[in-house]
Amino acid sequence: MKKTIPLLLILLFMFVGLVRAQDDVSYQPFDTDGNQLTWSDVAMRLQMYDVILVGETHNDSIGHVVELELLKTIAADTSRTSVAVSMEMFERDVQYIVDEYMDDQIVESHFKKSARAWDNYDTDYKPIVDFARENGLPLIAANSPRRYVNRVTRYGPEALDTLPPSAKKFLPPLPVAPPTDAYSAKWDKEMAEAMQHMTPDTTAAAPEPESEPDSDEEMADDSTDTEDYAAHGGFSLRRMLEAQNVWDAGMAYSIASHMTTVPGSSVVHYVGSFHVESRSGLPDHVQRYRPSARVGVVFLAPVANAAEFDSDLKGTGDIIIQTLSPGSE
Known part of the structure; x- marks a missing residue:
């Protein structure tokens, strides 16, 4: 039988965590316009949504602590019929x-080993999985298999059509809706900034933004020719955007499918921040697959001063939580 943490105990843990955060200003919530929020404000705002997309920086240690507090807060909400945890990481x-x-x-x-857990699982994601496991919350392995999405990077989205049914069952319905103009513009900006910091020898290995830790396999195929990539960079970057779009659609379909299977369920989804920044990408696909969903974005951002709002983050999420970045303490 699963152990259930009493509501009072959850609220106590939440309060203690918040006090510690306020003592050293390790994290601070804001609304989308940069107005400071208390944790009680955050809890009330979360009640507005049945799909909560939590955008993280994968190596943000304080952010991972906040993620667990968010899950505890949502799970303690007695107005919810059920809560499921969904993760990009599986x-x-x-x-x-x-x-x-x-x-x-x-x-x-x-x-x-069998679920191919990320290298930082023990430190960053195990607490979330453990909480879900101990409290009987379903865990959704949300992401499309990398081996198939990699085909989009190399050959374009049409390459998915040739896969057998045994492979397609792990993908969202094909064809996937194309990325929106806003998402494409966000991608172009991200890639332009990334390319400015790359040498010619590293462009072939341009990683998917906020996809997973650097130690994992990158989006670009190892056989990509560097000179060809440089000569046809726009085309290659377009394919990477199309692959990113398939990631988003796959996760959204996983979330929507669970909500169809379990009517009334809420879903808390953990994902790299780029996928949800400014409510474009993953949120677009969730609304497409589940038009009735009330989707909220919690955007976690490591900064040098968590207490002072960074104006560049305005509009990145419905709730923005600044965390103290490593080396800033």
């Missing part, structure tokens, strides 16, 4: 392995 083809672990059928070491 791919759709390992859902049955995730389910086995959540149901205590396999041990953690086998779960981590």
Whole structure:
């Protein structure tokens, strides 16, 4: 039987965590316009949404602490029928392995190996998974398998059409709706800034923004020729955008499918911040697959001074939580 943390105990943990945060200003919530919020304000605003997309920087240690506090707050909301956790960090083809672990059928070491857990799982994502497991919250392995999305990077989205049904069942319905103009503009800006800091030898390995830790396989195929990439950079970057769009659609479809299977369920989804920044990308696809969903974006941003709002972050999320970046303490 799953252990359930009493509501009073959850609220106590939340209060203690907030006091510690206020003592050293390690994180501070704001609304979309930069007005400071209390944690009580955050809790009330979260009640407006049944899909909460939490955009993170993957190596933000304080951000990961905040993510767990967000989940505890949402799980403690008695107005919700049920709450599920959804994660970019696990791919759709390992859902049955995730389910086995959540149901205590396999041990953690086998779960981590078979589910291809990220290198920073123990420090950053294990607390979230443990909380879900201990409290009977379903865990959704939301991402499309990398081996298939990589085909889009190399050949374009049409390459998915040639996959067998056994592969397509792990993808969103094809064809995937194209990225919006706003998302494309956001991508172009991100890539332009990234390319400015690259040498010719590294352009072929341009990673997907905010996709996963640097140690994991990159979006670009290892066989990509650097000179060809440089000569046809715009085309290659377009394919990378199309691949990014498939990531977004796959995660959105996973979220929407769960909400169809479990009517009345809320979903808390953890993902790299680029996927949700300024409510474009993943939010677009969630609304497309689930028009009735009330989608909210919580945007976590590591900054040098968490207490003072960074005006560049205005509009990046419905709730913006600045965290103290490493080395700024």
